[in-house]
Amino acid sequence: MTPTLSKTDQTQTNHRFLRPLFMSDMWPIEKxxxxxxxxxxxxxxxxxxxxxxxxxxxxFITSLTCAFNGAILSLEAMVLCAISPLLARLTALDLKHLILLDIYTLPLALIGLIYSFWSSHVTPVESFFGVVVAGFSLLILNFISEKMDKHSGIGGxxxxxxxxxxxxxxxxxxxxFFWLAFFFALLLWPVLRAYNKHISFGPALILALWSFMLFKHLL
Incomplete structure (x- = not known):
């Protein structure tokens, strides 16, 4: 005879299963x-x-729903819906631990490159050179920062x-994108500074990308 679990036992089992996902800090794969x-x-x-x-x-989902309104089933909206948990996770990690993990940023870059083949706003060539120029620009800026302050000013x-x-x-x-990032950094700086001496720049970058993707049709 197969033993059956009571409702209390089932609830406790569900809690043990969900606790690592929702109640713990970093997930094992992140660690x-x-x-x-x-x-x-x-x-x-x-x-x-x-x-x-x-x-x-x-x-993120609320802002997406408001911005796209009747076009929520469009390709743009579905792509944003797909990357929203990644962006939210990156934001949360940077606000709590000052880190942007490669397991999220690198797949995000790959999604962006794939997305460009169907996007009406960016071509694959523009997407590829966007990766190259963005990375090269930040590396140069980081090099200058290291020479001036003797420490890395921009995180990897x-x-x-x-x-x-x-x-x-x-x-x-x-x-x-960079102007938006600068704008959001100015807005967030006094708020984040009030909570900690360490400032996370990641949220400004993430908000800049999200805002651009939501409202790029206005450009």
Whole structure:
């Protein structure tokens, strides 16, 4: 005779299954790709990571729904819906731990390159050179920063995210992306500074990409 679980046992089993996903900090697959010593305290380090991620994801989806309204089933909207959990996760990780993980930024760049083959706003050539120019620009800026301040001013995760952003916006629109990133950085700086001496630039980059993708039809 096969034993049956009571409702209480089933609830406890479900909680044990869901707890690592929603209640823990970093997921095991994330911890595999970063040394424990590199995990720092970001502006919102006191908040539960996964609750922060879910809240940000909800904000991304809400803004997407409002921006596209009747065109929610368009290719652009579906692509944004697909990458929204990645962007929300990256934002949450940077706000809590000051890291942008390669397991999210590099696949995001690949998605951007693939997306360009069907997009009406960016061609594959523009997407490819967007990756090259964005990465090269950030490397030069980081080199100058190191020479001036004797330390790295731009994180490797920020550079790799800019590669991904370049794939989505294309080389001809990179200036819009960087101006938006600068604008959001100015807005977020006093807020993030109030919570922690370490400032995460990733959220500004992510908001810049998301805003551009939502409203690029206005350009």
């Amino acid at each position: 595999r790709f970063i040394p424990q010593a590199e995990i720092d305290k970001g502006p919102f380090h006191q908040l539960p990571l996964n609750k922060l991620w879910l809240g940000l994801w909800l904000l 995760g920020d550079i790799k995210f800019c590669l991904a952003a370049g794939a989505f916006v294309g080389v001809l629109n990179l200036h819009y």
